[in-house]
Amino acid sequence: GFGVVMQKILTGLFRQYPGKYEVFQVGINYNGDAFDEFAVTGGPSNGRYRQWPAMQFGSTSHHMYGQQKFLQVLRSLQVDIDVVFLFEDPFWVGGPVLGTNPPQAFITEIRKILHQRGMAHVPIVTYFPIDGKPKKRWIDLIATADFPITYLNFGAEACKAITPSIAPKLQVIPHGIDIKEFYPITKAEQRTFRRVMFGDEFVDKFMFLNVNRNQLRKLIPSTLTAFKQFQVLTNNAGFIYLNMKPVDVGWDLFETCKALELVVGRDVLFPPNFNEKKGITLDELNKIFNCADLYVSTAVGGGWELSVTQAFATKLPVLLPANTSHVELCGPQNPEERRGVLFKSGDILSHTMIFPGDNEVVRPLPNLEDMVDSMVFLYKNKDAREKMAENAYKWVISELQWEKAVVPLFDRVLSEAKEVKVTKQDMHRAAAEAQQGELKRYVAK
Template sequence: MTKKNRKPTTKFSQPVLKNKIKVLAYCDSPTCATGFGTVSRNILLGLYSTGRYDIDVLGINYWGDPHNLPFRIWPTGINSERDPYGRKKVFKMIQQMDFDIIFFLQDTFILDFLPELQQSLVDRGKPFKSIVYYPVDGVPKEQWLHNVNACDFPVAYSEFGKAESMCVLPIMKEPLVVPHGANTKDFFVADKKDVMSFRSQYFGNQADKFIFTNLNRNQQRKDIPRTIAAFKEFKKQVPESLLYLHMAKQDQGWDLVNVCNAFELDITKDVIFPENFGPNQGYPRNIVNMIYNSSDCVISTTLGEGWGLCLHGDSSVMTVSGQKRIKNIVVGDNVVIAGDSFPVNGVESSNHTQEFKIKLYNNQELVGSGNHKVPTCDDVYKNLSEISTNDWLLVDKAVLKDDAGYTYDLKSFADTHDDNFVWNKMGFSPSVECSIRAIMEATKETKKIIETAIKNYDTNIESSSNRVNNVISYLESIWYKKTQSVKMNRYVEFDSDFARLLGYYVAEGSNESGNGIEFSFHTKETAYHEDVSTLIEKYFGVKTIIKIKDNRCAVRVRSSILAKFFGDLCGIGSHNKHIPLLCMQHRDKAKEFIKGAWRGDGHFGDVEFSYSTASIVLKEEMMWLLSGFNIFSKCNKNKVGNWAIYVNGKDYNLLAAVLDHTNSHDNYRERSYIKKHDNFFMVKVKSTSCEEINSTYYDISVDSKRHFVVNGIVVHNSWIEAMATKTPVIMPANTALVENITEDRGWLCKSGSDPSLFTVVPNDNEVIRPLVDVNDMVCQMLEVYNNPDEATRRAENAYNWIHAKMDWGSGVVPKWITVFDDAYNHLSDNSNNTVDEGVSGNKVIDSEAF
């Protein structure tokens, strides 16, 4: 896995400052090419370039792939709830992380945890400020706005979004407005000769016609049939015209071939589609730029836009049966969105006929189509089809921080608590002389009857139930003492020794069906089970039970509190174990965790260390954690199907130091396939392969559909790039489009201008959407066609506006720097009133899951 970036390129070089403002961002990962990912990448790189900000990212749609961005990125999608947004996971993670400003970029209805999170962060006592950047593409619901209003600084994409927010929730903090930017480096006015050549080649026999282009995804909210209907009417007056739909013929919206046939339009000369294109396979940016340049007018009949950016055909999607890439989605799959499931209505299969597999010398693999890109050692992205055994790929290393004091509060795991202790009202605990299970076996009664009897026995109340009274009689016959539930320490200090205990648990611990925890060792491993017993008593104030049978020594604590606590920290079941977050952040904790884990599931050889686990997540995290100590490891699956991690060569001595292992050696060969740098490993490609695949089922994933570099290929649904290429645009007069497509920069057609021009789209949160007036769209299309000089004038104005105000680097990013600087200034102004001395060094947290 990769959490630490490589050194930034010169484009984003920055001065070195000692005390930087710490930003934690929860958003689509800046490594992915979704619309949110594009926005986060531009904003965060802009902040980084100032030299004043240190940035961590909780990345949606990030799976630990190598990247060259100057941020630590933590994957959120790996979680037991199968939530692609990882909301429960990040709720806990955020409360344990150190930051001055927390930044959210997401839909309002996804951010349902913000009010509770904001209050939890306030309660923990460390000063911070929160910023949320959110889209509004229709009339929002009041609860959605309550979600974002919890933050200190709500920021809307547009004036439309601000106005709708204040209208629906008048008590809302007045949102700031910062628009998205244009990528003028990828989308620009191309040379006329190149445009004419491309147009002739791309559109073939149709190149001389007047070409309208719609670049959107074929989904219901984009309302593509209305575009087709308008074009049908326009074509009656201008026969030599063409509609180019840059989208999949069949996707989540309609079978557009059938729609065209219904309108009696020929898909070879009236309406055409891109070749070899689907929701799973888009076109490179340079080709899309030429499509914009080659079009006479870009149009849309969308029902609303929060802004309008890029969709990536290779984005990951969570289904009810697990994570899938879009290219693997089939009709009938149920996609999980915001906790609910929605059926997929349509898919266009890929036309790929080859699958490329890249294996590194540490046996990690990348699998994908030939046109997907990976970063190489010279910071150049290459297609998988171009990778050879002469290439070196970059694998980022972990960066471990100096330790800081943390304290766990166990109150949420117990029935009852006071200022110092936690305990449960009922159930077995270490001080009870006769367990409920033993009483159940003796009386042949249910647990519920036993617990009722114990309660009545304790309070001297006779029951109307003969079964309960019979159990009471049994309790009296054995002189059963009244329940004295064990009180264990409420606050547990998370130091390096506690991290070692967690290492033991990840390797040898079990949950005991929620009734307690157990550590299993060989009887010869006396030092280890004595260490566990000592640590349990030190941190929780309870004694362990030692059970020895044959060559197995079991260390047990019968406590449902600890079962829940350790399960929350480390996972339940061997296939679900993972490393607690704090053990992956701090050097001393990481060292002791590795030591405890290796004592359980590791092998200490004379020239090689190895570690075995059934959990793929634990395998990934352990390899990443080792990299934080500059240790390069290899992996493969062993004979019993578990993952095995190996450390040898020069790295043997490095791991021996971490494990406090006395053995070392200098009998090793230099490895020609690995080069170490400060921030990353360079690993040589061991092998490449290519094989024929079934185009309907195309798996580009590595390790359970998680590891793949998402880069390069995009599908656009944006008007702003058209403006950057001086192409005239016609857009609906709805949502945020109105304030951007003015009469001096393009054309607006009527939308929602009549009571009959509204609809509610299925699976769209019951938002009322405005429909485009087809007749007025036809009028605007004729205006563009009949007035080329005016079309050129407006396109020129739009182009100048884009470069003057909407360019990411010169126009939009400075606004974001101002927003963050202002937030930090507010933080500094209020810091004396919100935090007392020493709080930042010892945070009280409830639990974590990673």
């Protein structure tokens, strides 16, 4: 997700504002594999670009978050820096530098290096998700940035509730959608692709789709549990396609299916030989969204969830848990306005959980009974599915196109940041000159 968003921001800046930007990027969770620089930047003729793999630091290659590498590059980069742009989770931006003892705050270390290099006036821009209640110490540090930005009003309100001092400068900039990559195709094309992709026996079945990584926060076994009950209630009317790696950092989904008495290849389908870093082609993913009947998720939190707005752009109806970003993305829940249907999540005390290794965030669990009721309702009500899909499609087309709506917001912020740098430089220079003048007058006296 971070990689896709950063690619769209950089590509947009290079293409829409040629010659304006020179970018030096430390690629988080990147180990140095070959990549297509032209695809990432929009072409070297439209700006200068260089990337370092954050996972390579010294003799080791396991610093996945890349804080040490970032600081190393910041110390050694022989250019006049205008803006430092940080794009990662709040525990990374507002947390300690991994490997430091005693722990040193990341933003504080950045400021220290800038000061040592005579660049104390360089502003810091942070763009970060909020997928639950963040820790106060994270937001307190993020509030020291010059331009803190989050994705949605939900995230902004969560930050302001625990660190009110961030309110005057906190901004909201959404993620976008590329309508050249995600768009509706014809019904005939949908049937043809479904037949080729899945086989004749799946062409007329009701297709559920979940596009997420098989990781703890997405809670994929809950999706399968709800789907199992749907099959019981509808006499096996559907199948579900999980666009993810079956055995990953989350669960062994083959074994999960066995436990739920779901048959892989009949009830549940996975992409063959799936690579979680590369995924499938954008063309294939667009067609998969198009040929599904309902997108479902049981995620216990999300800062945005790119697959949701990708579903919107292909006119695929969505069913999501009523938590975090999902509520804002789906909009008001009356049938005339909603962009997606929400089912209950974290609605009672026993539907909450604090997971190990998840920064002690209280997570709202999905109410699977309510989810199954909504699955059956939407299965039976094609008009309801089409109405909300049309609402969602109109919304992303008018509000969320990367190049028309979103990239110009980043250009505005970065331009403002450059002006802040120039203003601070001028003030620093004027103060130094005034101090020097006072010293000369004192010596003369």
